[in-house]
Amino acid sequence: xxxxxxxxLTRKDFVSDQDxxxxxxxxxxxxxxxxxxxxxxxxxxxxxxxFISGIGCSSRFPYYMNTYGFHTIHGRAPAIATGLKIxxxxxxxxxxxxxxxxxxxxxxxxxxxxxxxxxxxxxxxxNRIYGLTKGQYSPxxxxxxxxxxxxxxxxxxxxxxxxxxxxxxxxxxxxxxDTEAKHQQETLRRAAAHKGGAFIEILQNCNVYNDxxxxxxxxxxxxxxTQLLLEHDKPMVFGKNKDRGIRLNGLTPEVVTIGxxxxxxxLLVHDEHDQTLAYLLGRMTPPNFPTPVGxxxxxxRPTIESLMNKQVQDAMxxxxxxxxxxxxxxxxxxxxx
Amino acid sequence: xxxxxxxxxxQKSTQERESVVIRFAGDSGDGMQLTGTRFTxxxxxxxxxxxxLPDFPAEIRAPTGTLYGVSxxxxxxxxxxxxxxxxxxxALVCMNPAALKTNIADLKQNGILIVDPAEFSTAxxxxxxxxxxxxxxxxxxxxxxxKVEVTKMTTLALKDTxxxxxxxxxxxxxxxxxxxxxxxNRPIEPTLEWIQQRFGKTPVVAxxxxxxxxGGYNLGENTDMFASSYExxxxxxxxxxxxxITGNSATALGxxxxxxxxxxxxxxxxxxxxxxxxxxxxLAEYKNYNVYxxxxxxxxxxxxxxxxxxxxxxxxxxxxxxxxxNLKGExxxxxxxxxxxxxxxxxxxxxxxxxxxxxxxxxxLLQAIYGRHGESPLPVIAASTPAxxxxxxxxxxxxxxxxxxxxxxxxxxxxxxxxxxWLLPSVDDLxxxxxxxRTDPQGFFPYLRDEETLARPWVKPGTPGLEHRIGGxxxxxxxxxxxxxxxxxxxxxxxxxxxxxxxxxxIPPTQVKGPEQGKLLVLGWGSTYGAIxxxxxxxxxxxxxxxxxxxRYLNPLPADLGxxxxxxxKVLVPEMNMGQLLKLIRAEYLIDAIGLNKIQGRPFKVxxxxxxxxxxxED
Numbered sequence: 001x002x003x004x005x006x007x008x009l010t011r012k013d014f015v016s017d018q019d020x021x022x023x024x025x026x027x028x029x030x031x032x033x034x035x036x037x038x039x040x041x042x043x044x045x046x047x048x049x050x051f052i053s054g055i056g057c058s059s060r061f062p063y064y065m066n067t068y069g070f071h072t073i074h075g076r077a078p079a080i081a082t083g084l085k086i087x088x089x090x091x092x093x094x095x096x097x098x099x100x101x102x103x104x105x106x107x108x109x110x111x112x113x114x115x116x117x118x119x120x121x122x123x124x125x126x127n128r129i130y131g132l133t134k135g136q137y138s139p140x141x142x143x144x145x146x147x148x149x150x151x152x153x154x155x156x157x158x159x160x161x162x163x164x165x166x167x168x169x170x171x172x173x174x175x176x177x178d179t180e181a182k183h184q185q186e187t188l189r190r191a192a193a194h195k196g197g198a199f200i201e202i203l204q205n206c207n208v209y210n211d212x213x214x215x216x217x218x219x220x221x222x223x224x225x226t227q228l229l230l231e232h233d234k235p236m237v238f239g240k241n242k243d244r245g246i247r248l249n250g251l252t253p254e255v256v257t258i259g260x261x262x263x264x265x266x267l268l269v270h271d272e273h274d275q276t277l278a279y280l281l282g283r284m285t286p287p288n289f290p291t292p293v294g295x296x297x298x299x300x301r302p303t304i305e306s307l308m309n310k311q312v313q314d315a316m317x318x319x320x321x322x323x324x325x326x327x328x329x330x331x332x333x334x335x336x337x
Numbered sequence: 338x339x340x341x342x343x344x345x346x347x348q349k350s351t352q353e354r355e356s357v358v359i360r361f362a363g364d365s366g367d368g369m370q371l372t373g374t375r376f377t378x379x380x381x382x383x384x385x386x387x388x389x390l391p392d393f394p395a396e397i398r399a400p401t402g403t404l405y406g407v408s409x410x411x412x413x414x415x416x417x418x419x420x421x422x423x424x425x426x427x428a429l430v431c432m433n434p435a436a437l438k439t440n441i442a443d444l445k446q447n448g449i450l451i452v453d454p455a456e457f458s459t460a461x462x463x464x465x466x467x468x469x470x471x472x473x474x475x476x477x478x479x480x481x482x483x484k485v486e487v488t489k490m491t492t493l494a495l496k497d498t499x500x501x502x503x504x505x506x507x508x509x510x511x512x513x514x515x516x517x518x519x520x521x522n523r524p525i526e527p528t529l530e531w532i533q534q535r536f537g538k539t540p541v542v543a544x545x546x547x548x549x550x551x552g553g554y555n556l557g558e559n560t561d562m563f564a565s566s567y568e569x570x571x572x573x574x575x576x577x578x579x580x581x582i583t584g585n586s587a588t589a590l591g592x593x594x595x596x597x598x599x600x601x602x603x604x605x606x607x608x609x610x611x612x613x614x615x616x617x618x619x620l621a622e623y624k625n626y627n628v629y630x631x632x633x634x635x636x637x638x639x640x641x642x643x644x645x646x647x648x649x650x651x652x653x654x655x656x657x658x659x660x661x662x663n664l665k666g667e668x669x670x671x672x673x674x675x676x677x678x679x680x681x682x683x684x685x686x687x688x689x690x691x692x693x694x695x696x697x698x699x700x701x702l703l704q705a706i707y708g709r710h711g712e713s714p715l716p717v718i719a720a721s722t723p724a725x726x727x728x729x730x731x732x733x734x735x736x737x738x739x740x741x742x743x744x745x746x747x748x749x750x751x752x753x754x755x756x757x758x759w760l761l762p763s764v765d766d767l768x769x770x771x772x773x774x775r776t777d778p779q780g781f782f783p784y785l786r787d788e789e790t791l792a793r794p795w796v797k798p799g800t801p802g803l804e805h806r807i808g809g810x811x812x813x814x815x816x817x818x819x820x821x822x823x824x825x826x827x828x829x830x831x832x833x834x835x836x837x838x839x840x841x842x843x844i845p846p847t848q849v850k851g852p853e854q855g856k857l858l859v860l861g862w863g864s865t866y867g868a869i870x871x872x873x874x875x876x877x878x879x880x881x882x883x884x885x886x887x888x889r890y891l892n893p894l895p896a897d898l899g900x901x902x903x904x905x906x907k908v909l910v911p912e913m914n915m916g917q918l919l920k921l922i923r924a925e926y927l928i929d930a931i932g933l934n935k936i937q938g939r940p941f942k943v944x945x946x947x948x949x950x951x952x953x954x955e956d
Contacts, residue, residue: 016806018818047801052645055809063806063819068798070648071808072641073671079606079638083645083653084798086629087604091649091798109641112634308629315624322626324597324764327590332378332527333580333761 009040014049016066022057027178027204028125032064034184035094035123039065042092042192050093052081054101057132057206058125061096075106078113081120082304089305095122099140100130103159107139111168114197116304121191121198124161125178129210147209162282162296165199166275172198173278173297178205179218183229183293190295196303217291226286230294235267238290246284253280255289272298349558350565356415357521357569358423361513362440363432364401365394365408368510373410374756375514375531377581379523381758384571385414387581388867389756390422390940393695402464407439414521416570420874421867422755424942428520430513432456432487434465441477450480451516453509455488483562487512487553494552498545508549515553522568525554575760582759584723584752585612588656588682589619591730593626596652598731599738599770602627604651606642608635608661611694612750613684616656636664640681644668647677648807650774650797652734656682658750659701660690666709669743673713673833675807676784676793678737678744680730685749687938696938697750699863702917705745706892712830714837716740717892719747721866724759726752729889735770736840741792747891749913751864751940778802783817791836837893844895847886850874855882857953858905860930862888862918865911865941872946881954891918899926907953909933911946 014036022028039049049067053059055074062069068091072080081095095113102110102124113120129147130136137145137154140161144153165173172194176187184202191198203214217226224240236246237258245267247256256262271277278297285291316322361376363369370391380387392409399406413423428449431437433456444450457470471477472484491512495505511532518525529547536543557563582590596603607617609632621630629646633639640655647653657665662683672679685701687693701708705717716736720729726748733746775781775794783805784793796803805817813820814828849858851873861869866887873885886901888894902908902922908930910919916932923930933949935941 018806045801047799047804050798051806062808065806067804069806069808070645070675071806071810072644073667073809076637076641076668079633079641080645080648082633082638083604083606083631083642083647084649085645086631086642087602087646087651088649088798108634109638112638308631312624312627312629316627319625322593322597322623324594327593327623327626328761328764329578329580331580331582332381333578334382335578336384336574336576 007043007045009046011036011040013046014039014066016064018063020064021060023208025207026057027127027206028058028061030178030181031123031125031184031202031204032061034181034188036065038185038188041189044092048090048092050084050091051096052077052084052093053096054106055132056098056101056130058096058098059101075101075104076109077101078106078109078118078120078122082113082116082118085118085120086305086308089119089309093120095120097122097124099124099126099128099138099161103139103161103164111164114165114168114170114199117171117197117301118305119196119303122200124199124201125204126161126201127204127206127210128213129206131206131209135209160282160285161201163279166279166282166297170199170297171196171299171301172295174198174295175201175203175291175293177203177214177217177293180293187294194298196301216286226290228284228290228292230270230272230281230292230296232270232272232295235264235269237264237267246289253284253289272296275299349563351522351568352565354567354569355417356413356419357427357567358411358413358425359428359430359517359521360409360411360426360440360443361430362407362409362436363510364435365396365399365406366401367408367432368507369408369410369432372510372514373412375528376517376523377412377756378527378531379518379525380412380414381579381581382527383523383569384574385416385569386419386572386574387758388413388419388422390751391754402433402435402461404435404439404465407436409436409440414569416572418572419757420871421940421943424944428517430517432509432513434461434467434471437471438465438467444480446479448480449483449520450477451483451485451513453487454484455486485513485516485556485562490552490556491549494548495545498541498548500541500545504542504545508545511546511549512553515550515555516557518550519554519557520563520566522566525550574758577760579758579760581756582724582727583754583756584720584726584748585615585684585754586619587724587726587759588720588730588746588748589616589623591727592652592654592680592734593620593623593628594764594767595731595734595770596628597626598767599652599734599772601650601652601772602629604629604631604643604646604653605656606631606633606639606646606653607656608633608639610636610658610661612686612753613656613658613661613682615753616682616684636661637668640665640668643679644672644677647672647679648798650795652738653679654682654734655679656684658684658686658694659688659692662701662704662708669715670709670711670713671809672743673709673715674809674812676741678741678795680733680737680744680746682730682746682748684753685747693938695750697752697864697913697940698936698938699749699865699913699917700936701747702862702891702914703920705747706921712834714834715743715745715892716837716840716890717745717747718890719863719888720752721863721887721889723752723755723757725866727759731767732889735768736843738770738772739792740790740836740840741795742836747863749864774800775803776800782815783807784812784815786832791832791839840890841893841896844890844893847895847897847901849884849886849901851877851884852882853884854904855884856905857881857883857907857909857950858902859883859885859909859911859946859950860888860902860918860922861885861911862891865913868941868943868946869911871943872950875943875947876950876954883950883954888918891921894921894925902926902928902930907931909949909953911935911941911949913940
């Protein structure tokens with residue numbers, strides 16, 4: 001983290017002069033609005049912020065932030081951002097990707113950025129479809145997805161972004177929803193405050209090619225039953241009447257109704273530092289479970305940029321800053337007169 | 338001059354030779370690379386010019402004694418200028434039958450062959466696919482065969498060290514080095530000193546190797562095995578300080594010093610690949626020079642991380658070989674359109690695909706110039722000798738930063754591993770690399786260009802007031818904002834071309850060695866330099882009007898090249914490919930240049946180029 005003095009900025013400072021060109025009704029608008037709204041709270045001078053993206057609808061994001069920005073290549077944003085962060089640890093780098101960009105073509109770079117704990121705040125907009133290429137199924141599309149390239153339904157099993165991030169040894173893993181403004185803000189605040197790489201899956205609606213993909217999570221009358229709002233140190237309770245919860249049966253979580261001998265004290269208590277619990281939460285998917293949202297996991301580990309910069313500093317302290325003449329004369333040297 | 342470590346007088350006759358080509362060959366566990374580099378050091382200290390070439394198997398630890406496990410190291414040392422590691426061998430040292438089988442064809446008639454009879458056991462002969470021992474039939478009659486009991490004598494010399502047999506066997510190469518050092522009047526003192534430095538921490542090993550090399554030396558000195566020794570007088574060498582350097586080491590140093598000259602950190606993003614990995618290894622040692630080495634998850638991430646570091650204001654480089662270039666292609670396209678400086682180094686190897694990873698080729702020239710999507714011109718420059726890798730890497734970095742463009746640097750597996758004495762440059766004589774980051778918001782546009790170079794400004798994120806976005810989508814000519822305007826795209830394509838073309842102003846006049854006009858110009862690029870230079874010099878010595886020009890800049894080509902080519906009746910282009918520069922030359926200058934092509938994963942022999950030159954002069 002840099003030590004620059006906190007500056008007072010407003011939402012407007014982070015709005016660029018470019019017209020936003022997402023389809024009307026796209027969930028990306030809501031996410032952009034939240035980011036622009038809360039960014040001034042971080043006290044980061046805008047020249048110290050960099051937004052980096054790959055390719056896809058979500059990856060247009062940097063153009064709309066009045067910070068430094070780099071709209072790169074499909075899937076490769078984590079690699080490019082890693083090089084930038086290692087050489088410029090003073091910058092605050094946010095990465096915007098999607099389910100195609102981050103999990104399909106760029107899956108390799110994403111997992112390595114996470115395991116290295118590069119301090120990148122990675123927002124993965126998951127709409128379970130390819131939007132920019134006009135409607136093919138994505139790696140998070142449900143099995144049997146009928147899309148342009150799969151008229152008889154997709155035949156490949158979807159992957160689970162949270163489980164992937166766990167497997168990749170991420171140090172911060174969270175999930176939020178595009179339309180849940182408050183929750184999203186809080187989740188992004190937590191990600192920003194995390195000292196290390198952060199992975200935030202944001203469930204986002206593509207109203208053109210996959211409208212309603214997350215409707216079961218968002219619908220006003222049912223969302224209390226389909227979302228499990230995680231809070232650290234709090235029992236896992238959900239439901240309209242706060243009468244349902246998650247209990248551990250052996251090694252398997254199960255949904256229970258509170259009452260009839262089941263009390264809140266029987267429920268799992270969320271501990272975001274518990275890796276095993278995070279694995280279990282990641283595997284909790286509909287229809288048998290509510291979808292966990294919030295911070296699923298966070299832990300502390302040195303970032304790659306801090307370790308690499310320390311090695312360079314240690315080498316300089318040990319051997320002194322390099323001298324070109326010494327370097328040229330390494331090894332067997334002889335003179336001819 | 339050599340002195341006799343045993344203290345006895347040298348009483349044998351000495352024959353003088355102008356130059357000698359020797360090869361040490363043995364099993365990959367026999368320490369042939371070390372033996373070769375030690376013999377090289379002894380030779381440069383004896384005042385000779387040298388050229389060397391290691392030849393090691395692709396297998397990491399091939400089964401002992403097999404044909405594919407043979408490792409070799411060749412040295413050409415002379416009292417004249419040395420341009421190559423040499424063609425045919427004057428002397429060959431074979432530590433086992435497999436080494437003999439795979440190397441004997443290169444030994445000249447009546448050449449010196451040193452073998453260790455103890456190694457010619459039935460089992461070893463079988464592994465080397467010999468039906469009968471070549472030491473016992475007449476198959477080696479045309480050579481001077483010296484059966485030196487390396488194994489037995491080493492065992493004898495080391496009997497008091499108490500080392501187990503297995504360890505004793507590891508000193509065999511030093512015994513052989515001792516014998517050959519005596520035979521060619523090389524001083525062994527530098528190696529004795531080196532042994533102390535290298536093995537000082539394990540005195541018993543230092544002692545064993547010392548005993549072995551002295552034992553070998555004394556064998557030559559005190560027995561009647563060799564009738565005479567050979568002397569190769571010192572060469573006339575330009576005064577100065579030298580070190581022996583391989584192409585990969587020189588490449589690494591070129592980048593470090595370019596970064597130092599520019600006052601920037603050096604960032605290497607790379608993925609291990611033969612024969613490029615040694616540049617990564619070497620740069621990883623230079624952290625105190627503000628060098629960051631990032632071993633990425635793949636080739637794409639290697640170049641991607643480098644591009645990110647370039648965006649952040651570092652001197653960014655990536656290193657790879659042929660197949661890796663394909664993977665990096667998309668990122669090179671992005672780098673070309675966002676116009677950030679970086680150097681992409683392709684240490685070419687025999688392809689396509691895995692091909693022959695440890696063998697050199699020049700088959701990626703057209704890929705370097707044209708092998709990307711869209712119109713994405715990039716400067717391409719190539720090194721011609723191991724030491725030239727330093728200057729070319731430095732130049733690539735300088736051009737990249739001056740013109741705000743990725744630059745492709747081509748070397749190859751031959752240059753990478755071959756070595757030659759390098760006259761160390763004076764740091765003050767190297768060009769300065771002024772780098773100016775834009776900080777002034779007044780009148781700033783991301784794509785506002787410098788008039789002389791057409792470079793856009795380099796702005797470090799973190800600079801207040803200059804926040805801007807770049808990306809792969811076509812940009813407005815001035816503001817850099819997204820633009821799909823048809824005329825703007827054409828203007829951008831043309832300006833990107835023009836910027837690269839402007840680099841001709843950096844290229845010095847083409848140096849022609851030989852007559853300014855005449856019958857034949859031999860035009861080369863890259864590692865063919867040595868073979869062409871030697872062959873052309875030989876033809877000139879015979880009075881022929883033959884000249885040699887060697888290109889460092891392949892894109893853009895030197896402004897005067899067309900004029901140079903027009904002054905000769907014929908143009909010959911030797912290449913280790915199917916004729917890639919040839920195609921460029923014919924297309925660009927509409928001349929009927931002729932190719933000489935060798936695609937064997939081996940450098941040209943001088944004789945191969947010389948033969949072709951002779952034929953073209955006759956026609």
